[in-house]
Amino acid sequence: MTIVPLVKVNLIGILDDKDKVLEAAQTFGSLHLIPLSSAQKELEAVPEGLGREAVEALRWLVEGPVQRRPVTVSDDFDLETIVPQALQNRKALKACQDRLAQLERRIRDVEPWGEFSFSDLAEIGDNRLWFYVVPNGKIDLIDPAGKIMEIVHRDKYRAYVVLLSPEEPPSDAMPVPRVHVGTLSLSQLHHRYEQAAIELEDLELERQSLTKWRYVLAQNLAAARDRSARHRAGLETADRERVFVLQAWARKDQVSEIEDLAGALGLAVLFDQVSDKDKPPTLLQNTHSMEGGEDLVAFYQTPGYRDWDPSAIVYVSFIIFFGMIMTDAGYGLLLLLVLFLFRKRFGGSELGTRMLRMSAWLMISTTAFGIATGSYFGIAPPQGSFLAHLKILDLKDVDVMMKITLTIGVVHIVLANTMRAINAKTPSARFQPLGWSLVALGGLATFLGQATLFATIGPVSVVVGLLLVGFFGSDRMVDSVSSGGLRVFDGLAALARIVNIFSDVLSYMRLFALGLAAASLAETINSLSGQLNQAVPGIGILIAILVLAIGHAINIGLGLIAGCVHGLRLNVIEFFNWGLKDEGKPFRPFKKEETRL
Structure with missing residues (x-):
């Protein structure tokens, strides 16, 4: 168990080569950058089109229950098309699931009333149908005088009563408030349920088809975040006329590797030892079993x-x-x-x-x-x-x-x-x-x-x-x-x-x-x-x-x-x-x- 000794690295190069140097430093992957100038916080965000929406699309595809073989070559991949497709699929699939659940609930409520349809008001003397679910213990409380009603279904606990009246009966006419059955018949509800179930299967197949792009999409997201990180790092270097300085902390035992990197990039490099005024970051190093x-x-x-x-x-x-x-x-x-x-x-x-x-x-x-x-x-x-x-x-x-x-x-x-x-x-x-x-x-x-x-x-x-x-x-x-x-x-x-x-x-x-x-x-x-x-x-x-x-x-x-x-x-x-x-x-x-x- 130890805290790794560090050294301060100063890389000095030509401003035109800064992007190339930053990408090389990112590939090297062992430098803790020291900001030499402040960067605007909004520039830390992932570029437009590759941000939160793409992350959500990737999560939706990765979490799919059935996965296709992933495409690993991105020649035919269009990010601006795949991301909206995945998000639209998620929205439509969830809406379809909600609609199915609602229809299933409506069918369960309507089934006791049987198959029916609402006739034209003129055909039944401008009367309307009013529905009541009355517990069996309260049936005797109904006064049949002046009422046109029918018990259309009855089970162990309740009776399903239909009342015929031009206007809604007063609240004290029945021992329970009326229920809302809706305008759709049972057969219509079953038909809509069938259509929604088929639509859901189509959406699930579409999601399964889109999962083949999950690997390429993840690569694009990682590359986008890498570009964003380089963009910010570029804003935090010290630029003077045609020269820039990139400062970072590095492991002391990697000095020779950094010198080789600087030589390959044509950079000047200076190393400073940690001084009492410095506040270096902490890099812990332990054995494999104690990590x-x-x-x-x-x-x-x-x-x-x-x-x-x-x-x-x-x-x-x-x-x-x-x-x-x-x-x-x-x-x-x-x-x-x-x-x-x-x-x-x-x-x-x-x-x-x-x-x-x-x-x-x-x-x-x-x-x-x-x-x-x-x-x-x-x-x-x-x-x-x-x-x-x-x-x-x-x-x-x-x-x-x-x-x-x-x-x-x-x-x-x-x-x-x-x-x-x-x-x-x-x-x-x-x-x-x-x-x-x-x-x-x-x-x-x-x-x-x-x-x-x-x-x-x-x-x-x-x-x-x-x-x-x-x-x-x-x-x-x-x-x-x-x-x-x-x-x-x-x-x-x-x-x-x-x-x-x-x-x-x-x-x-x-x-x-x-x-x-x-x-x-x-x-x-x-x-x-x-x-x-x-x-x-x-x-x-x-x-x-x-x-x-x-x-x-x-x-x-x-x-x-x-x-x-x-x-x-x-x-x-x-x-x-x-x-x-x-x-x-x-x-x-x-x-x-x-x-x-």
Whole structure:
């Protein structure tokens, strides 16, 4: 785990060659550009015709349920034709689906009335038909006097009544308000439904046909965004008469490659080392197995360039914390199986591969802690069995679990302070973290070593640590009474963090609390399903299985949320609070966009 050393690159060339240089730099793909002049924000947008509409069209085609073989050669591709076609297809298809749903609903409402059509008013003496759906219990409330009515259909719950009258009957004439059947007969509704269904099939076939352009469309979008990025980069160079300067940050170990690039392009190149006034971006570099830690770190805060890379520690500790929170071997093995079955869905990108690897380790950690605590879908293994011998922790032993979680908290915070001290440049920045480490270790020794020698050593360690923190409260020079007073004030202000370290260590108790809660909920689900099985003979087994499935699914969902939120929070809040000093900005290489589907 390391923060890659950078160097400032200055490329100087002829203004007429700037476009060619920018494209070469984008192809090189390892330069973090430094703006030398401001660019208008509106120029960051993708050019007209290749923007949001094209993105929406591409998404519509990629998400199609049936895909044709993609066209990879764009000779016959017309962007201005395909994009409107795809968007029009989406609009028409969704409108057709809505129309089908509406017709299906109308048919369901009209079917009880049977096949009918409205006659000319003159043929029936200027009378109109009024429709009512009357519950069977309210039929007797209808007064037939002076009414021309007919019950055209009746089922178990309601009667369908048609009333003949020139004007709408008063509201108290019937026990229920009238319903609106519409002017279309049942046969007409069925005919329209058939036409809409055929239209929908045609639109789906059109969408399927258009999917052959998805690859070429994606290429055009990537190329458009690349052109847009070059356009903006061109606005941020320093141009003077016939010369331009392109400035960027680059890896120090790529100096020779940049020199070769500059030579091939006919550019002058100057390299400047990082100065104290510079604020370079941060480029993290970890081993292949620890790359997932970079994503966890970047999720909350990128460390400063002059700080240190916590990726590996955050990665390992997050996996451990997640396993302690889920802490069920059955859940871990089940989710491992799910990951295995859906592993191909993660293979489309480097990020997906890293997420799959990290997810597998999270489930392995969950399984390991589940075995250690003897929890298999909330069921403890039988006494004397092989699995029972593997149980080394009891979640219900509050005293032991409290000691374990507090020890983990102290070790985590001491590790953060130690790494900060190692990478510090000033006495204050170096000895304050060491002092807080002694305070944390001393407090833990006092708590764990009651009635032993550690109970004596612990308070001494706390006092020594506080003296270090107070004495090295700042790097202020003492050359007068006022500066001496300010130095004392700095020390007292630094000592105020004792409340923080105490609360941060206690915060790790959530590992035990959440693990116990998950295990207790799993046991409760099992107990409840067993009681239901006994209480309802026969069908009770089906109810019990349903309760088990739903209950454990909910518990797994809660465990995943708690494991991610709290496992990550202990790293990015408590750990970063003691381990990192500065927040930096990520290294964003100026490179061409990849075409992915």
